[in-house]
Amino acid sequence: MRRSLLFLPGNTPNILINGNCLGADAVIFDLEDAVAPDQKDAARILVRNTMKYLNFRGCEVIVRINSLDTAYWQADLDTIVPQKPNWIMLPKTAQASDVQTVDAYLTALEEKLGMETGTVRMMPLIETALGIENAFCIASASKRVGALFLGAEDLTADLRCKRTKGSHEIEYARGRMVVAARAAGVDVYDTPFTDVNDPEGMAEDAAYAKAMGFTGKAAISPRHVETINAVFSPTAEEVNYAYEVLEAIAQAKAQGRGAISLRGKMIDAPIVTRAQQTIAMAEELGMGKGGQA
Amino acid sequence: MTEIVKRASAGTMESSDVYVEIEPAETGLTVELQSVVQKQFGASIEAVVQEVLQECGVEKARILIRDRGALDCVIRARVEAAVLRGKEG
Amino acid sequence: MSKVVKSLKEAIRNAGLKDGMTVSFHHHLRNGDYVLNMVMDEIADLGIKDLTVNASSIFDVHAPILNHIENNVVTQILCNYMASGVGRAISTGIMEKPVQFRTHGGRPSDIALGRTPIDVAFIAVPAADNMGNASGKFGPSACGSLGYAVADAMFAKKVIVITDNLMPYPLPDWAISETYVDYVVTVDAIGDPKGIVSGTTKITRDPVGLVMASYAAQVIKHSGLLKDGFSFQTGAGGASLAAASFLKEIMLKEKIRGSFGLGGITGYMVEMLEAGCFEKLMDVQCFDLKAVESIRSNPNHIEINALQYASPAFKSAVVDSLDVVILGATEIDTDFNVNVHTDSNGYIMGGSGGHSDAAAGSKLCMIIAPMFRARLPIVRDRVHCVSTPGQDIDVLVTQGGIAVNPKNAELTERLKAAGLPILDIRALKEKTEAITGTPDPLRKGDRAVAQIVSRYGEPLDTIYNVVD
Helix, strand or coil: CCCEEEEEECCCHHHHCCHHHCCCCEEEEECCCCCCHHHHHHHHHHHHHHHHHCCCCCCEEEEECCCCCCCCHHHHHHHHHHHCCCEEEECCCCCHHHHHHHHHHHHHHHHHHCCCCCCCEEEEEECCHHHHHCHHHHHCCCCCECEEEECHHHHHHHHCCCCCCCCHHHHHHHHHHHHHHHHHCCEEEECCCCCCCCHHHHHHHHHHHHHHCCCEEEECCHHHHHHHHHHHCCCHHHHHHHHHHHHHHHHHHHCCCCCCEECCEECCHHHHHHHHHHHHHHHHCCCCCCCCC | CECCCCCEEECCCCCCCEEEEEECCCCCEEEEEEECCHHHHHHHHHHHHHHHHHHCCECCEEEEEEECCCCHHHHHHHHHHHHHHHHCC | CCCEECCHHHHHHHHCCCCCCEEEECCCCHHHECHHHHHHHHHHHCCCCCEEEEECCECHHHCCHHHHHHCCCEEEEEECCECHHHHHHHHCCCCCCCEEECECCHHHHHHHCCCCCCCEEEEEECEECCCCCEECCCCCCCCCCCHHHHHHHHHCCEEEEEECCECCCCCCCCCECHHHCCEEEECCCCECHHHHCECCCCCCCCHHHHHHHHHHHHHHHCCCCCCCCCEEEECCCHHHHHHHHHHHHHHHHCCCCEEEEEEEECHHHHHHHHCCCEEEEEEEEECEHHHHHHHHHCCCEEECCHHHHHCCCCCCCHHHHCCEEEECCCEEECCCCEECCECCCCCECCCCECHHHHHHHCCEEEEECCCEECCEECEECCCCCCCECHHHCCEEEECCEEEECCCCHHHHHHHHHCCCCECCHHHHHHHHHHHHCCCCCCCEEEEEEEEEECCCCCEEEEEEEECC
16 A cells, blocks of 8 residues: 655655654655765665665655666666665656666666566656656556656656646646556556645645545655545545445345446446455555544 | 775764765774764774774775764765775776 | 832842852743842852752853852752753762752742742842832743742742832732732843743654654544543643644644643643633743733733642642643653653753653653654663653653553553554664664763752652763
């Protein structure tokens, strides 16, 4: 379950060492934008040691490496992969071949380290116009790709439009990302909300992303984690409905009926799948029937 | 053996970080440590620094440590980064 | 008639101060106080020696007292709190007689019961009339409540009121009545307003502090105590204030109306009062400008003195009616004993203040503190010194989990059922040390530099000199 993905600057010890206590489902150790060029070497060693010596159990680890147009990405992977991060986030992914380049490098590294091929998964960060247009190809470029990630700040620069709170300028990109990811059968994560002093705006933005079909959302501030988790957790009502769906299915089966309806609506396969997903998530969150934690 | 050829540093004086400076020396290793947790962790910090230097193959250097309460994993990272920077041409 | 005398020196002479006596001060002017230094300089000038200073708190602005110690003008200090600058010097063993630390409730008890008699009380006040009625609410040095000065006024043999704001008789709304006052002295300034109250007290932005604050609010929510009539006290630390702000959200959302907020009062508690979270604020000390403004203008913001706040010597105190208090700690041990007196190297840098009193009186006393600070774990096998006994501490909240004192079986179950991360305090200690390593124990010197006296007047622990 990944609702919240929290960015942590890769060269800042006092934030890294508490990264696993901030309530996020996943942390993103950032070697890219959060690290100055002359500190890339120190940051990757620091992030490697954080992963090696501290316990991030119960919290997935994503490492955002530097992009393919830099001189850093191979050294990033060489240093980080031995610590078995759950995910590598590749910034500025624009086409399938970007994924394949990193995929090949990872495969070679995994072999060298005696790790099973595909241990480290990939979460391409799509933040260019070309990347958005190629989203489906990127999502299906390798079996390693398990999720897409939308980065709206760089994207709007590339689109030559202003990034606004209303987010109308990324409407198309969001829609396209969700469709592409779902078509390829992978998860999809929304760009962080960047104003740390607007909790209401944050909650609205997260709710909108959920409504569009995003799996979860990134946070650049720990103060956003709780809201994101709340928004992307099933509501008590959703959980109750899911249980009702499954009960109706079970009853219909017992009675040998084919078509099933609940509250006047036909229950078809997608509704059942959704109900199962909701219940699985509720169970993981310790929510019982009635939605009480 | 890894030779330290120039003066180099890594880390910061921020809380929970450590500033490490390394420079070439004629013989042996000298570690000068100042820490906000000297009384409670001084001995253990020195041992960790020695261990990392050994792992990195550094036998001759002068090392200055200004610790602001960094965890071992941070100290290890900063010493390693300083060595990496000091050995390059 | 007027009690105004023309100089501080004259007041000291008239009060009959002699070698070996006890003088007293309060700390409402905090780090902006001019009066303690001013008075001690005059006393030194008069050649009086071997005095005991009974001050409710010693701040670093009072560092000149170290000279008076060196010159034997001051030979003993009694206080409830001592800031790190003076504390560090005391910790090296410069005084023959150990400092006596009391609590904000214990100090007035011991004064009232004659255990620590005061010969002359010097009471700095932001406003007074010529007969000695005095208030903290008016004037350029306004500090709000004068709660810690009242016992001194009531029980000292001689009482000198010192003000920079002499107002026409009768002063309205006094905290100290003329019935106790012998002399009134006017001076240019009793303090520096910048050091007296903070402009604003700020909620923490530190992510770890916010996680702890969120847990703390959840603990209160699920404690069974959060219902109409709820009463609450919290410190002025960033994480405690954040906890108060989360608590406020919960109270407003669930439409819970509490009875009172207590203690040293910050602007955040004022906001809770104004938002309808409480009926009243009971204020023994104001921490910021907003609190001072509120106590002056809002009739539901009530000034109380330290006797009523926390003294066990009387028939009841407000802390006895307190539901929940949030407090800090520099260390806590596996028996839940808390140290707020010394820093990680054993130097004095604080004191109980109202810590032990609120802990003893409240139904739920919660400590919030990070798992470690600068690599030093918060949970120890033994605290360096006991400021508040573990039997009065109910819960420890850290970012890495919540430990409940095993005496609270029911609370443990409630919090577990609410899905909060509850763990044994020993497990929390191990979890922390897995991250930080185990610190080497501090060596203690063999010379007592301070005695910690419990709120009931019993010896609680001894602080020894620091050795390198």
